[in-house]
Amino acid sequence: MEALRCLPGVGPKSASRMAFHLVERDRVGAERLAHALLAAAEGVRHCRRCRNLSEAELCSVCADPARDASLLCVVETPADVLAIEQATGFRGQYFVLMGRLSPLDGIGPSELGLDRLEARLDEGQVRELILATNPTVEGEATAHYLAMLARERGIRSTRIAHGVPMGGELEYIDGGTLAHAFSGRREV
Amino acid sequence: MEALRCLPGVGPKSASRMAFHLVERDRVGAERLAHALLAAAEGVRHCRRCRNLSEAELCSVCADPARDASLLCVVETPADVLAIEQATGFRGQYFVLMGRLSPLDGIGPSELGLDRLEARLDEGQVRELILATNPTVEGEATAHYLAMLARERGIRSTRIAHGVPMGGELEYIDGGTLAHAFSGRREV
Numbered sequence: 001m002e003a004l005r006c007l008p009g010v011g012p013k014s015a016s017r018m019a020f021h022l023v024e025r026d027r028v029g030a031e032r033l034a035h036a037l038l039a040a041a042e043g044v045r046h047c048r049r050c051r052n053l054s055e056a057e058l059c060s061v062c063a064d065p066a067r068d069a070s071l072l073c074v075v076e077t078p079a080d081v082l083a084i085e086q087a088t089g090f091r092g093q094y095f096v097l098m099g100r101l102s103p104l105d106g107i108g109p110s111e112l113g114l115d116r117l118e119a120r121l122d123e124g125q126v127r128e129l130i131l132a133t134n135p136t137v138e139g140e141a142t143a144h145y146l147a148m149l150a151r152e153r154g155i156r157s158t159r160i161a162h163g164v165p166m167g168g169e170l171e172y173i174d175g176g177t178l179a180h181a182f183s184g185r186r187e188v
Numbered sequence: 189m190e191a192l193r194c195l196p197g198v199g200p201k202s203a204s205r206m207a208f209h210l211v212e213r214d215r216v217g218a219e220r221l222a223h224a225l226l227a228a229a230e231g232v233r234h235c236r237r238c239r240n241l242s243e244a245e246l247c248s249v250c251a252d253p254a255r256d257a258s259l260l261c262v263v264e265t266p267a268d269v270l271a272i273e274q275a276t277g278f279r280g281q282y283f284v285l286m287g288r289l290s291p292l293d294g295i296g297p298s299e300l301g302l303d304r305l306e307a308r309l310d311e312g313q314v315r316e317l318i319l320a321t322n323p324t325v326e327g328e329a330t331a332h333y334l335a336m337l338a339r340e341r342g343i344r345s346t347r348i349a350h351g352v353p354m355g356g357e358l359e360y361i362d363g364g365t366l367a368h369a370f371s372g373r374r375e376v
């Protein structure tokens with residue numbers, strides 16, 4: 001029960017319910033979960049190209065030659081990649097900031113790996129930079145900063161459209177809304 | 189994410205939130221949880237005396253000489269023992285049915301280990317049998333059956349009092365209500 005409390009949203013009552021469920025009714029599931037946790041805790045790192053979580057040096061999106069390298073979508077978190085992959089038909093590639101610009105917290109361009117993003121834009125393959133940061137104050141500021149990097153290189157940048165409610169978190173939006181916002185993206 | 193779905197109440201959204209949280213922010217917690225799950229899945233069995241879940245042959249309550257062997261509280265599940273231990277000052281012992289009488293589901297006295305309970309009543313130490321089964325139709329029927337076993341041996345039996353709402357589950361009741369119901373138990 002104690003160990004289950006490391007899961008977000010799991011208080012004492014849920015932890016005891018989960019523990020009893022596993023021990024009384026699903027020991028196979030408990031062992032399977034244990035091995036998955038160990039594999040994830042030991043094996044998951046960041047993709048060398050897009051910074052997304054990955055068990056290999058290159059994540060499955062970056063390693064897939066069928067993905068369109070001319071479309072690069074920038075998101076804040078790995079959960080955002082998952083949400084977009086599940087909800088939309090996007091076939092381009094990603095760059096995961098693992099955060100957003102937040103000078104007060106000491107998070108600037110280098111903490112977000114923007115040097116690597118700039119190098120990638122300099123490669124010349126990207127024709128559209130899709131800015132899919134969250135519509136929060138910091139997410140908007142990050143999008144503006146990224147748009148500037150694109151503009152400096154003559155690369156078109158777009159922002160995912162309204163439909164994502166202001167102040168909301170991309171990760172928790174229903175798939176339909178997210179798909180709509182994604183396909184309705186507009187020039188910045 | 190897939191493996192986390194074995195936890196009760198965890199859907200796809202919570203599973204992904206939990207997985208990202210663990211991998212991005214709490215790998216130590218993930219490993220700790222993995223080892224706890226393995227230990228529980230491999231090491232937890234039933235106490236030889238009371239049938240509660242235990243890692244040893246005798247659970248900590250049965251092994252504790254300070255617990256009063258003249259008070260025997262019968263509950264349906266290990267979660268009920270935990271709830272009573274946390275909410276009340278009960279210092280007697282337990283017998284865990286691991287279910288309730290349910291003839292339609294093929295659960296009769298032998299599935300609930302009542303032969304072992306009868307043997308224990310025959311030992312002559314128990315002076316009060318506290319019936320703390322849930323106030324559901326099957327829980328009440330089970331309590332009546334247990335009261336009969338006690339009466340046959342001239343042992344007093346009590347039922348935990350109102351305060352536990354009818355149709356409710358003991359495990360989910362707030363501690364205050366449960367403590368009140370427990371101390372207000374009455375002769376059957």
Ligand SMILES: [Zn+2]
Nearest residue numbers: 047050059062
């Ligand atoms: Zn990648």
Ligand SMILES: [Zn+2]
Nearest residue numbers: 235238247250
């Ligand atoms: Zn025991």
